[in-house]
Amino acid sequence: MGYWKDIVVGGWSLIEGMKVTGRALFKPVVTVQYPRKHLEMSPAYRGHIELKIFPETGTHGCIACGTCQRVCPSGVIKVQGVKSHARSGKVATHYVIDYTRCSLCGLCVESCPTQTLKFSTEYELAGDSRWDGVVDLVARMEDSRS
Amino acid sequence: MMEAAATSGAYWLRLIIGLVIVLIFSQLNALFLVWLERKVAGHIQVRLGPMEVGPHGLLQTIVDGIKLVGKELITPARADRILFVIAPVLVFTPVLVAFLVLPFGPDLIIRDMNVGLLLIFAFSTFSVLAILVGGWASNNKYALLGAIRSVAQAVAYEIPLLLSVMSVVLMVNSFRFSELVMAQQRVWFVFLQPVAALIYFICATAETNRAPFDIPEAESELVAGFHTEYSGMRFGLFFLAEYTNMFIVCAVATSLFFGGWHGPFGFSFKIPGVVWFLAKTYVLLYVLMWFRWTFPRVRFDQLMNFSWKVLIPLSMLNLVITALVLKLI
């Protein structure tokens, strides 16, 4: 009699499965249609890094100390700074970063002594050539401010 | 009954118009079915399915068709060139012939032959042959495996398919579709022959290489089974043939078991027969799609066991019981 029982039990399990997919047919759809609707990123999202603009000085606070340059695992940051006059500290003039090799690990943001680096919520990082990825953050901050 | 004299001009005119309508209908239907399947699959999987081209993606299949026609037809290096080219044609044309005898409506049968049902089953085995030729000729181990599997699968489901249909034919003792449908005026055969209907439907899914029995073109095992090496419209032909085949199988199921163009239990609510026929066929098509997006794939030796140990004995038993019952009444 196991023969008939198998057929009945087996058939019933198939119908159970079809009930699940049948119910799923009427469940609300979860797709977000990307090009038209954008998901807003979470506050902690690690997009590529940017220079923070401090309200009191009106510009970035980077003193070109090179900590982030040393701490970066893939070595993608190059910082150049210049001393305005003898006694005062340096101010960064160029902050070049190569996003194509940056692994977004966030060590530079953490290790920056003046906390002038922050994550952007930019997630469309594709460019049409490798050199689009090499960006000078100071220049970008200048034209984003103007 | 409805035919004009065998050789008069009206007869030929009727045949040609019928064939043209059938060709157009089968192509549009195939395109619609592909779109329907993708939408049904989408919503079953809690996603949208095609939405980009046309309202709710209606033009998606047409655009896909144009893309496929535009694609380059690649023939593998040491492939058997002639067989490789013939296979898609061989799989597509026999399927069209089956439309000749399908009972769309009381007077809408193009050629109501007295061997209608036999003709359909005769031409349906062509698709297995074409898959074998296609798989063998594309000089690719995966395609070869897919082709061998399709032959093994054909052996497994052909016999129960015919046995289950025989029990219906036995009740009507004719292969003519119009008589088969007329006999179901008051009560559909699905209520008299539930087991035969179930076995027929299971074997129908196996015949169209779908749902749990899509062993010849098992995406996750054999990359793409027999049509691994096909590209462009050759692949398109295989694809369209599968969906047209699906329609035919469901049309035959409707006319054999669900009363063709009759409404339920004789009341047809003044809805024309064709609408009844197409409605029932599309419900069955939906069930086929439902199978595909629910069940995992059966291993081909399990299919053989299932067929030889369950389907064939059951359909034979059903046939014997039908014969006994008919004898006694």
Next chain:
Amino acid sequence: MAAKDEALQRIRELLGEGALTADPDFRTGVSWTITCPRESLVAVMRIFEECGFYLESLTGLDFQDTLEFVYHMNTYEPRARMAVRVLCPHDGEIPSVSGVFSSALWQEREAWEFFGVRFSGHPDLRHLLLPEDADFHPLRKDFGTVHAYRKREEVYG
């Protein structure tokens, strides 16, 4: 603890007391360290195999004066991990334990590939992770940029 003590006892007989050093509070993740000469490696491994151990990992260390291979053995009991340490010169050869543990088949192929030490008795010593025609041994300290190349005493004192 049965399997562990039995294995320890039999190894003590084989290698003598000097070879075993204990680490009671499991600080380095290994309860016993066994330094064993290359010749008796297979014998020690056979003892482990009989006591129900499995070869957890095979690690190669490259020092200036010698190469060192650490076989970590473990069984399904708490705090039962043991390290078998084998010293071997840079161009030396180590008997293969793939006969005893099948997992050593791949691990020795990887160790040979990265350190260039032949494992005698290994059925098919060919490349596992590197391309077939690779003739370099990447994990050697003289390959590519490395922070430091120390002697064994500087690390293990």
Next chain:
Amino acid sequence: MAEYFPQPAQQQIYSLNLGPQHPSTHGVLRVLLTLDGEYVLEADPIIGYGHRGHEKMGENRTYLQFMPNASRMDYLSGLLYNHGFCLAVEKLAGIDPPERAKYIRVICAELNRISSHLLWFGTFLMDLGAFTPFLYCFDDRENILDILDRVSGSRLTYSYCRFGGVSRDVDEVFVEQTRAFIKRLRSRWPDYHNLVTKNVIFIHRVRDVGIIDKDLARRFGVTGPNLRAAGVAFDMRKVEPYEVYDRFDFEIPTGTKGDALDRYRVRLEEMEQSCRIIEQALDQMPAGPYRQERVRLKVKPPRGEVYFAFESARGQTAYYLVSDGSPYPYRVHVRVPSFGNLHCLTDVLKETLVADAIAILGSIDIVVPEIDR
């Protein structure tokens, strides 16, 4: 198992390349099958397509710089690997993170384990031919990725843990979302069981397929759910309890035969156990600092070595760090579970059908970049 197996004499042996580009090898893996018809005679996995040399990178980076590498070996359980690496270095350098940090790390690690098992569940079913469960699992997995994204800032390669704690604190929203996720996941178990576990086609495809018994597992060093399916209750969270795992009560599910069905059941049960751990951890999580302040970015551990083993989604993973007192590790070796899990295929795949070979490959849940390191 295949009952009938042709005698060697009348075989027509040919070899088939399963991969490296194949829909169900879960990464770039090539298995060279020698086949007779559909029966597999020999299976020789060829790996190394994804070898990036993580262990060599470890030797010219400081400990903290190796953090991004840690989560890129097994990208499905990135946070588990981060967590393990942090624990290994903390044990080496003698750093003790605050209580709250320990609980945060355990909760995020278990969430990551559930997301890895969910992905395995979806792809395993897809290998067997059912495409729908994959979408349902990704629907659930999406919740976990959103929760972890809100906390760590990334969805897959986390780099969330730091030596002595975590890089960002969690807030009330994180706790609510996690509890809501667990409630939702538990409401979906009946659907999954009806759709898959009870399905007769599924049972016939996985029962008595690819049996890995205790002895084979020990010979090849197989660990994790594949070993537990063979009946050995060996889970690093119970055998060598690290962090705060000894404060939760959860069972270790084990199977009996060690076939694909047992592996399937063990992993489903493990997801349930992880939910229990998360709930208890959420209840016991204290307030307080989420990170120890005194730890310098350039950690300089004392000379010596540490072999720290922990339980990742695929089995026993271990970091073997040798330090020579400088901020750069002298040697980083990672003991990876999928290495042994894949290696036992050479024995398990003998005399099986191609369809079964794919099912077995799916059931042991390997991630190929983890093997290639």
